[in-house]
Amino acid sequence: MFLALKELRYEKTRYALVAGIMFLISFLVLFVSGLAQGLAFNNASSLETMNVDHFVLDKEAEHQLTRSLVSDEDQQVIEDGEVDATPFGLHMTMLIREEASNVDVAMMSVDLNSPIAPTIIEGQTPSEGQALIHESIQEEGIEIGDVVTDNASDMEFEVSGFTEDQTFSHAPIMHVHEEDWREMRDGEFIVSTIAIHGSEEEAAQVGEQLTDSEVITLDEALAGIPGYSAEQGSLTMMIVFLYIIAAFVLAAFFYVITIQKLNQFGIMKAIGSPVSVLAKSLLVQVMVLSAVSLTLAIVVTLGASQIMPEGLPFQLTGTMVAISAGLFLLTAIVGSLLSLYKVAKVDALEAIGGGK
Amino acid sequence: MNAKLSLQHVQKTFIDGDRTLTVLKDVSFDIFPGEFVAIVGPSGSGKSTMLSIAGALLSPSSGKLLLDGKNIADASEKERQLIRLHQIGFIFQSSHLLPYLTVKDQLMLMTRLSKESKKDAEHRAERLLTELGLHHRLHHYPERLSGGERQRVAIARSWMNEPDLILADEPTASLDTERGQHVIEQLAQQVKQKKRAAIMVTHDERMLAYCDRVITLEDGAVS
Numbered sequence: 001m002f003l004a005l006k007e008l009r010y011e012k013t014r015y016a017l018v019a020g021i022m023f024l025i026s027f028l029v030l031f032v033s034g035l036a037q038g039l040a041f042n043n044a045s046s047l048e049t050m051n052v053d054h055f056v057l058d059k060e061a062e063h064q065l066t067r068s069l070v071s072d073e074d075q076q077v078i079e080d081g082e083v084d085a086t087p088f089g090l091h092m093t094m095l096i097r098e099e100a101s102n103v104d105v106a107m108m109s110v111d112l113n114s115p116i117a118p119t120i121i122e123g124q125t126p127s128e129g130q131a132l133i134h135e136s137i138q139e140e141g142i143e144i145g146d147v148v149t150d151n152a153s154d155m156e157f158e159v160s161g162f163t164e165d166q167t168f169s170h171a172p173i174m175h176v177h178e179e180d181w182r183e184m185r186d187g188e189f190i191v192s193t194i195a196i197h198g199s200e201e202e203a204a205q206v207g208e209q210l211t212d213s214e215v216i217t218l219d220e221a222l223a224g225i226p227g228y229s230a231e232q233g234s235l236t237m238m239i240v241f242l243y244i245i246a247a248f249v250l251a252a253f254f255y256v257i258t259i260q261k262l263n264q265f266g267i268m269k270a271i272g273s274p275v276s277v278l279a280k281s282l283l284v285q286v287m288v289l290s291a292v293s294l295t296l297a298i299v300v301t302l303g304a305s306q307i308m309p310e311g312l313p314f315q316l317t318g319t320m321v322a323i324s325a326g327l328f329l330l331t332a333i334v335g336s337l338l339s340l341y342k343v344a345k346v347d348a349l350e351a352i353g354g355g356k
Numbered sequence: 357m358n359a360k361l362s363l364q365h366v367q368k369t370f371i372d373g374d375r376t377l378t379v380l381k382d383v384s385f386d387i388f389p390g391e392f393v394a395i396v397g398p399s400g401s402g403k404s405t406m407l408s409i410a411g412a413l414l415s416p417s418s419g420k421l422l423l424d425g426k427n428i429a430d431a432s433e434k435e436r437q438l439i440r441l442h443q444i445g446f447i448f449q450s451s452h453l454l455p456y457l458t459v460k461d462q463l464m465l466m467t468r469l470s471k472e473s474k475k476d477a478e479h480r481a482e483r484l485l486t487e488l489g490l491h492h493r494l495h496h497y498p499e500r501l502s503g504g505e506r507q508r509v510a511i512a513r514s515w516m517n518e519p520d521l522i523l524a525d526e527p528t529a530s531l532d533t534e535r536g537q538h539v540i541e542q543l544a545q546q547v548k549q550k551k552r553a554a555i556m557v558t559h560d561e562r563m564l565a566y567c568d569r570v571i572t573l574e575d576g577a578v579s
Contacts, residue, residue, distance in 0.1 A: 003465070267452045270446055271469075272438070272439075273441070
């Protein structure tokens with residue numbers, strides 16, 4: 001500690017530069033992570049807020065909720081079973097408006113008293129001929145009391161209220177009354193998916209009894225949404241590369257600084273310093289610089305998220321920040337390994353002129 | 357009186373590619389407490405290697421190396437590190453101070469490494485620096501000191517852990533005559549006062565006047 005901190009204080013400019021680079025990289029990591037998480041939430045907030053870990057889908061739907069249709073037999077099996085479950089219908093459609101552009105929505109029907117019912121933030125529960133839509137639809141100029149036409153069924157709906165955190169495939173979800181859902185399909189209630197409120201074991205048990213359907217996890221359901229994996233994949237790749245770049249940049253910086261100081265390390269060894277003191281000093285410097293730049297990056301990221309425009313999907317949870325910070329510290333340590341090796345190998349004879 | 361340091365038939369060979377270089381052929385001498393010994397010799401005579409062996413930086417290929425009567429020729433890396441820390445004080449050609457430590461901290465570093473109590477050490481550091489005329493420099497960084505002052509700080513540092521043996525490798529090489537003589541004078545004085553032993557490798561004939569004895573190395577042997 002003694003050596004490490006005294007040196008950081010003495011060589012302010014040099015170490016401020018290193019800390020500056022670390023700050024920029026960690027800021028970028030946090031920012032892109034926030035964006036990835038924000039986009040994921042914006043894409044499928046309805047599934048993420050359901051608090052459900054397992055869904056029953058048609059085996060042939062390839063994990064796509066909008067493509068699935070659970071057979072009557074399987075519905076009966078789940079109804080007769082002991083596990084609580086909520087069936088719901090879901091499909092993508094479009095709202096037709098006169099003198100305004102059409103809007104994509106995901107139409108959904110679910111028992112509004114069930115655990116996965118949406119939270120109404122404005123207006124009231126819909127009756128027949130009415131619908132709840134996610135609040136983001138207001139950006140299209142649609143308000144409570146407006147009448148919209150569903151392109152697929154030609155049915156008209158009056159907007160009765162707005163919900164929060166109800167999107168699917170980046171489109172707002174429109175919740176319609178069960179009777180209307182039935183009417184669309186000639187009186188039959190089409191069940192796309194069944195949400196299972198139970199443990200993993202219970203969900204697996206259910207899965208064994210089904211004939212035409214399968215039980216998939218939330219992550220599989222999310223990955224099944226068209227575009228979701230591509231979106232998350234490219235952002236994740238950016239984040240992974242940022243960590244790798246960080247490791248290389250730090251390794252290069254610390255290596256150059258260590259090479260410059262080899263003579264000093266040689267002297268230290270000659271006057272009787274154990275290698276552990278030198279290694280510890282280097283690690284303390286890496287840790288202090290990382291901690292300072294990370295703290296700064298977290299503060300700046302959270303500050304930036306406050307002044308970001310509304311439409312920018314950005315979400316950074318405490319867990320995410322903690323994971324990123326931990327990974328970054330780990331990266332910094334990995335980056336300093338090369339320097340540590342160099343320090344361990346330093347020759348005390350360098351201190352004495354013609355030592356060899 | 358027992359010798360502080362005793363080299364007995366010390367030999368050192370290096371392997372250079374497929375050749376074997378014998379740098380020290382057969383070196384034997386004793387240094388007694390209170391003695392200040394100079395080692396001279398042309399370059400390539402093995403002075404630096406001899407100093408590295410005496411300073412527990414290198415192990416001899418054969419022969420005995422007694423420090424305070426104990427043979428340290430075959431000591432392990434860890435043992436040699438502890439010997440360097442507690443029993444030997446080094447003074448290098450150029451002062452080799454750490455640029456980021458103040459004069460006082462240069463000395464305090466030594467006691468930190470040996471895990472000694474801080475309070476006694478602070479007294480001793482200040483006393484040593486005062487003796488060497490550096491009291492006004494306690495809180496200055498090396499870059500603000502003159503060459504002579506830096507070398508005196510290096511001497512103070514080498515005394516800090518109260519070693520049995522001081523090894524100086526051309527300590528006046530980077531100083532002009534007057535400053536060089538002043539530094540060596542102080543070194544000689546300290547050796548006498550504290551009854552320690554010191555070896556100085558030097559090229560500078562004028563510094564020999566301060567030494568009790570001169571050992572001449574030639575082609576890896578005492579002549």
